[in-house]
Amino acid sequence: MxxxxxxxxxxxxxxxxxxxxxxxxxxxxxxxxxxxxxxxxxxxxxxxxxxxxxxxxxxxxxxxxxxxxxxxxxxxxxxxxxxxxxxxxxxxxxxxxxxxxxxxxxxxxxxxxxxxxxxxxxxxxxxxxxxxxxxxxxxxxxxxxxxxxxxxxxxxxxxxxxxxxxxxxxxxxxxxxxxxxxxxxxxxxxxxxxxxxxxxxxxxxxxxxxxxxxxxxxxxxxxxxxLDFEDHPFEVNKFDKPCALCGAEGVYLDEVILDDRGGRMFVCSDTDHCETRRADGNRGEMSPDSSENRP
Amino acid sequence: MSAALKIGFENPVAQSQAVFRAVMMALARPGTVRRLDVPVDAVPALDPAAAAVALALCDYETPVWLDPALAADLQVQEFLRFHTGAPVTEARALASFAFVPLGGEVPALDDFAQGSLDYPDRSTTLVVAVEALAEGEGWRLTGPGVAGEGRFIARPLPADMLDRLQRNHALFPRGVDLVLTCGDRFAAIPRSTQVDA
Incomplete structure (x- = not known):
């Protein structure tokens, strides 16, 4: 304080x-x-x-x-x-x-x-x-x-x-x-x-x-x-992949542009949620500390 | 000026905030009983909780209506005038806040400012002192801020209080908001709450 x-x-x-x-x-x-x-x-x-x-x-x-x-x-x-x-x-x-x-x-x-x-x-x-x-x-x-x-x-x-x-x-x-x-x-x-x-x-x-x-x-x-209609009920945005860093599903993702050749990743918009999950050992496909991504 | 002017809040900034937060949560969770956790040096005619509401929320912008017994009490007048600067009005329909002490008669709710359909916020907050209030028994409360349903009772209140509160709710979004105080404890029933027996 x-x-x-x-x-x-x-x-x-x-x-x-x-x-x-x-x-x-x-x-x-x-x-x-x-x-x-x-x-x-x-x-x-x-x-x-x-x-x-x-x-x-x-x-x-x-x-x-x-x-x-x-x-x-x-x-x-x-x-x-x-x-x-x-x-x-x-x-x-x-x-x-x-x-x-x-x-x-x-x-x-x-x-x-x-x-x-x-x-x-x-x-x-x-x-x-x-x-x-x-x-x-x-x-x-x-x-x-x-x-x-x-x-x-x-x-x-x-x-x-x-x-x-x-x-x-x-x-x-x-x-x-x-x-x-x-x-x-x-x-x-x-x-x-x-x-x-x-x-x-x-x-x-x-x-x-x-x-x-x-x-x-x-x-x-x-x-x-x-607000919605009976034949067009309200739906939330869906994402194709989980978070690239922590692997979370069912969360809101931000798109991050990686290069000028169309490279991109989708990561949690909620940084605290993402960091907490990674601290708990959860890994996404592009996580720097994921075993697949180590040289 | 009497020599014995009560000091109200020792630390107005922190204590006003604490009182406001408690009142805010009381209105956000209708029928839950809160305790005032700050000391208030107030005139005897006002419940500590009622005095705290006045000190925390009233100022020169908020006309205050006082029950006849309070209005006749010089100590109350001096206390409010010195600490809040709020103008005292006899016109209930102009009051931002209204205070009824223990034993006072609760006027008809629709005598107070109800707000308009355009500006329903321009309405009175009515602060009524009671001898006892309790949650978990009595009236059934439903509506915003109540998880499922709640139970709440306060006494003494006019025999037709339930009917008055139901009519007040029926006016929504117009209507008054009620704060019930009991010593240093209080609870609120905003106009959004449906009250049933």
Whole structure:
């Protein structure tokens, strides 16, 4: 654990009045699952698009005895994840980890960890565009009325057009879900592979959109249903091969280009999951320490 | 100004966070009883848990409605004014938070701010003190945050409280959110929860 800053910043950067405002928004978001609560998003010392919404939610939720994990597309090691982790190490002095099961608060950009989450864990999503209907209806006044009237036919038309054009629902990320049978919600640009993990999750899921100034939530044990049709049921992405490093199946894989001659490999997007499996002795076909690959 | 102004939180930053987290988890898991694990030096008319909610969440942006007994209590007024700066309102429909002490009469839930269909978040959080609350018995709770079904009971509450909560839920996404406090213990029933006998 790092020594927290003793001067210059309040705990976790935000001032107390801002935290109270965000906290009240979070409480209403939990009471109305899937509804986007407007909040007075603050300017943060990082650009929009770097997770200012998620950072503000995390700052409002975080306590001194929390253990924070930050992932970006499943990885603990990319710039966004590293900067946000360091931000909270510096301004809150909280313990950080890369191990999913050790974290009490996990801030994520566009993935849900492969390791199943537990009760009392909090998953904070960074959200770029919280309104699932925004690309179908640009006017906020109209989308607000559509939510008020539960008028979501337009989204079904959009998915139907996918089927008409491609023969299947071609939406692969930010796949719209219905929360607790009422609100249509954007799960943030997570791959649709992760949608089933949101359903009846024991963890509390909070969503923060900084630029768009919205907070929304899915309480634990809440129905989160991906929209579909009877004859075109929702399906998750499937992969032909297991992870090339750890051999994991049934996980979300990233494509890695190896050379300019078409060489590529598919590896776990969740780095903690992959590392844990390799530490346990699991090997994939391109693992550097696999016996077949040793010279 | 009375000399005996209670200090509220010793360490406002950490204690507000701890109280908020507990309230957040109470709302996220309706009907689960939480314990306030921070000391609160509060006026006697308010339950420690109710006072903690006020200290952690109220400020100049949140009009507060007080039960007549609380509103008449100078100590309560000074405590809230000094620590939170929240304006006290007599209009229930304008209140962000409302506090009812032990023995106070719980007003009709639809007297409070219900939010609109466009902005259901603009609604009152009602904090009611009770003598006893327990999970695992009593009303059947279902809905978001409840794994399968839960049981929860609090008393004393108005005889028609179950009916009121059912009507409150029927208004979803409008409606009020209820926090029940009992000394330093509390539980919540948000509007999303279906309550049955």
């Amino acid at each position: 790092n020594a927290p800053l003793t001067s210059g910043y309040n705990f976790a950067y935000l001032d107390e009045q801002t935290k109270r405002m965000i906290r009240r928004a979070i409480l209403k978001a939990i009471a109305i699952p899937g509804y986007q609560v407007p909040f007075a998003s603050r300017e943060m010392p990082m650009p929009y698009g770097w997770g200012t919404g998620g950072v503000q939610v995390t700052a409002a939720v975080l306590g001194a005895d929390d253990t924070l994990k930050v992932i970006d597309q499943g990885s603990d090691d990319t710039t966004n994840a590293v900067s946000i982790r360091k931000f909270f190490e510096k301004t809150a002095g909280v313990a950080t980890t890369t191990v999913t099961s050790e974290a009490t608060v996990i801030q994520t950009r566009h993935r849900i960890p492969e390791t199943p989450l537990k009760e009392d864990q909090i998953l904070v999503y960074q959200v770029p565009i919280p309104e699932p209907l925004r690309f179908l209806e640009p006017r906020e006044t109209e989308t607000r009325t559509m939510h008020a009237l539960e008028e979501y036919g337009l989204m079904h038309v959009k998915l139907y057009e996918d089927i008409a054009r491609h023969g299947h629902i071609a939406t692969t990320y930010a796949y719209p879900v219905k929360v607790a049978g009422r609100y249509l919600m954007d799960p943030s640009p997570t791959p649709r592979f992760d949608n089933p993990k949101m359903h009846q999750s024991p963890a509390l899921q909070l969503f923060g959109a900084g630029r768009e100034k919205r907070i929304y939530a899915v309480p634990p044990y809440t129905d989160v249903v991906s």
